[in-house]
Structure formats: C-alpha cells, structure tokens
Amino acid sequence: MLLVSEPILGDEEKAALAAVVDDGWITMGDRVRRLEQAFAEAHGQPDAVAVSSCTAGLHLVLAAHGLGPGDEVLVPAMTFVATANSVLYVGATPVFVDIEGLDLPLMSLSDAAAKRTGRTRAVILVHYAGFLPDRDRWRAFARAHGLILIEDAAHAAGLPGAGGIGDAAVFSFYGNKNMTTAEGGMVTARDPAALERVRHLRAHGMTSGMQQRLTGHANGYDVTTLGFNYRMDEFRAAIGLVQLARLPGWNARRQALAERYRRTLERDCPGVVLPFPEPRPSANHIMPVLLPAEVDRSRVMRDLRIRGIQTSVHYAPVHRFTLYRERSPGVSLPLTEEFARRTLSLPLHPRMEDRDVDMVTLALAQALVQTSAQIPAQIPVVHCEETPS
Numbered sequence: 519m520l521l522v523s524e525p526i527l528g529d530e531e532k533a534a535l536a537a538v539v540d541d542g543w544i545t546m547g548d549r550v551r552r553l554e555q556a557f558a559e560a561h562g563q564p565d566a567v568a569v570s571s572c573t574a575g576l577h578l579v580l581a582a583h584g585l586g587p588g589d590e591v592l593v594p595a596m597t598f599v600a601t602a603n604s605v606l607y608v609g610a611t612p613v614f615v616d617i618e619g620l621d622l623p624l625m626s627l628s629d630a631a632a633k634r635t636g637r638t639r640a641v642i643l644v645h646y647a648g649f650l651p652d653r654d655r656w657r658a659f660a661r662a663h664g665l666i667l668i669e670d671a672a673h674a675a676g677l678p679g680a681g682g683i684g685d686a687a688v689f690s691f692y693g694n695k696n697m698t699t700a701e702g703g704m705v706t707a708r709d710p711a712a713l714e715r716v717r718h719l720r721a722h723g724m725t726s727g728m729q730q731r732l733t734g735h736a737n738g739y740d741v742t743t744l745g746f747n748y749r750m751d752e753f754r755a756a757i758g759l760v761q762l763a764r765l766p767g768w769n770a771r772r773q774a775l776a777e778r779y780r781r782t783l784e785r786d787c788p789g790v791v792l793p794f795p796e797p798r799p800s801a802n803h804i805m806p807v808l809l810p811a812e813v814d815r816s817r818v819m820r821d822l823r824i825r826g827i828q829t830s831v832h833y834a835p836v837h838r839f840t841l842y843r844e845r846s847p848g849v850s851l852p853l854t855e856e857f858a859r860r861t862l863s864l865p866l867h868p869r870m871e872d873r874d875v876d877m878v879t880l881a882l883a884q885a886l887v888q889t890s891a892q893i894p895a896q897i898p899v900v901h902c903e904e905t906p907s
C-alpha cells in the first residue's frame with residue numbers, strides 16, 4: 519500500500535536511541551536542550567521549548583498568555599481538532615472562521631474581522647498542508663486590535679518563515695509529520711519572557727528541574743504556578759536531533775514531489791482543482807486536491823485503495839463534530855464545508871519515487887472516469903488522459 523504519509527526511521531535513529539540507553543539519563547537532559555537550540559536556530563528563533571505534543575504546546579502558549587474564561591479565540595475549522603481543543607483547555611471559547619476560498623483553504627482574514635468581538639483576545643493561524651498565511655496582513659490585523667497571534671505550525675516544521683509570523687508558534691513531531699519523534703512538539707515565541715512561562719508551565723510550574731538540582735545548579739525547588747507535565751524525554755529528543763538534520767532534504771523532496779503532482783494532475787485530471795495555485799512558501803506536509811463537485815469521493819477512495827493507494831481527508835471540519843455542534847449550534851462556514859466535502863489528500867512523503875506520483879495521478883484519472891460514468895448524463899464528464907506509468 520502506498521500510504522498518505524510514512525515516517526522515515528533508520529540506523530541513525532536506532533544508534534541515537536541506543537546512546538540514550540547507554541548514557542542512562544532518560545528525560546529532560548542535554549539532548550532535549552540541544553534539540554531546542556537546534557530547532558530554534560533552524561527556524562531563525564532565539565530559543566525554543568520542547569514539549570510532549572503540539573496540542574500540549576498550544577495549551578501552554580494560551581495559558582502563558584493568560585487566556586481564560588470569557589476570552590474568545592479565532593480559529594479555522596479546516597484543521598485538526600486539537601487546534602480548537604487547546605482553546606477549551608484554558609476555558610476560553612473558540613470562534614470558528616471560514617477559509618479564504620476553495621483554492622485557498624487558509625483562514626479568511628475578512629471572515630476573522632467579521633467574527634471579532636470585544637472579547638476576542640487571540641487568533642490561531644493554521645499553516646494548513648504546510649502553507650504559510652500572509653504574514654503582513656495578519657500581523658497588521660492583530661496589531662490593530664491588540665490580539666495575540668499564534669501559529670499552529672504542526673504542518674510546517676523546517677519551513678523558513680514558520681514561527682516568524684506570530685507571537686508564538688507550535689510545531690508537531692507526531693508520527694505523520696515532516697519530522698517525527700513519535701509524539702512531541704516544539705514551542706517558539708517572540709517574547710523571551712513568554713517562552714520562559716511556557717518552559718515553567720511545561721514541568722509542573724517548578725522553579726528548577728532534576729538535572730539542575732543534581733548538577734548543583736539549584737538546591738531545591740518551589741512551585742509558583744499550576745503547571746502541567748508536558749515534558750519531552752531524551753529518547754524522543756535523540757530521534758528529533760537526527761530527524762532535524764535530515765529535514766531540509768526531506769522538505770526539498772516533498773517540494774519536488776508536490777510540483778510533479780501539480781504538473782501531472784493539471785495535465786491528466788483537468789476536473790480536479792489544485793488548491794494554492796499561486797506560489798506560496800510551503801513545507802508540503804500533505805497533498806490535498808479538490809474533486810469535481812458531483813464526484814462520489816468515497817467511491818474514488820475505495821477505487822484507489824483497491825489499486826494499493828491510501829488516501830485521506832484533511833479535514834472533517836471541526837465545527838461539525840458533535841462536541842462543537844452542541845457547544846455552538848448553528849455555525850455555518852459554507853466554504854469550509856464545501857472544501858471538506860470535496861477534498862482528498864493524496865500520498866506525499868519523501869520515500870516516494872517520481873513514478874509513485876505518476877501512478878497515483880493515473881489511478882485518480884481512471885477512478886474519476888469510472889465514477890463519472892455512473893453519474894447522470896447532464897453532468898459534464900471529466901476527461902482524464904492516461905499517463906505512461
């Protein structure tokens with residue numbers, strides 16, 4: 519099966535894990551600190567804080583900025599549920615914002631402006647599929663209304679500019695991300711004091727860590743605030759250091775594969791809409807396409823699965839989940855809903871060969887012809903040429 523995403527783990531990761539076993543120091547040690555510093559440097563940031571997941575990092579960033587009950591946070595619904603959940607963790611209210619358009623599934627600035635109220639305190643931008651939003655426009659919006667701008671950069675590890683838009687940014691190292699530590703994440707922040715609050719909240723609100731005490735850098739500890747256990751361990755950091763070094767090469771390969779997809783899909787599947795037609799920086803985390811409106815997506819997915827190709831949907835819109843429907847009934851986001859109904863994510867990961875892209879394009883073209891053959895005659899049939907495999 520050609521999978522939508524696949525982690526790349528090998529001998530270097532094995533050796534790095536073995537070295538942690540040999541050293542015997544297994545959590546919050548030198549490797550975690552080195553990963554923080556290397557990740558910060560790779561993203562043009564002065565420092566970073568490693569956490570147990572991107573979700574945990576989003577929670578900490580909101581807590582560190584004092585978000586709480588009564589506050590509203592503008593979030594896209596075209597995202598993974600964790601973006602909105604993190605707002606609920608601090609007792610604030612997520613307010614869902616539509617996307618810019620079917621070809622630009624990033625949070626709409628005009629809809630955000632329309633949904634802003636006197637209670638709005640923050641905005642969480644999601645770098646959907648790895649694409650960066652317009653930095654200057656969002657910063658101007660946030661500045662004009664005194665809002666905290668947060669980047670959910672789960673899809674954008676290694677992308678120059680990610681982390682440089684908002685007051686804080688959070689990256690994910692989950693197993694399907696551009697680099698992985700199995701579970702894990704990283705927080706960056708513009709204000710060093712805010713980043714230190716994140717660091718403090720990450721480990722129970724304690725004023726010193728075990729390593730500092732053992733090395734004589736601290737005698738004891740106090741607990742000055744209600745914190746959490748969102749620490750990263752040395753095993754994950756060891757893998758992360760290896761993965762971070764390989765990330766630029768992998769992201770370049772993703773870019774080449776995405777460009778090849780664009781060429782072959784435009785040529786062979788003209789009924790398929792390719793989001794992000796304008797050049798825009800991207801980590802190419804996923805490869806979403808928009809199927810023609812009348813096509814039965816589940817049939818296409820089944821067809822591709824039979825041919826050994828996994829596909830996925832990013833995402834079911836968050837405001838339509840029962841939890842959120844019950845909390846805020848009647849939310850309507852027409853563009854998000856249409857995008858969610860028609861989108862299909864094709865396999866995209868650096869293990870893929872060029873011929874995999876050609877094979878997926880051919881299979882999609884054939885699946886579309888087959889499903890189109892079964893829809894009523896008045897609907898135009900999508901013409902898809904076959905590519906040599």
Ligand SMILES: Cc1ncc(COP(=O)(O)O)c(C=O)c1O
Pocket residue numbers: 571572573574597598600601644670672673689690691692702703
């Ligand atoms: C956009 C987005 N935000 C947040 C998360 C949560 O990341 P994690 O699994 O590291 O908590 C994900 C993970 O898939 C994501 O895609």
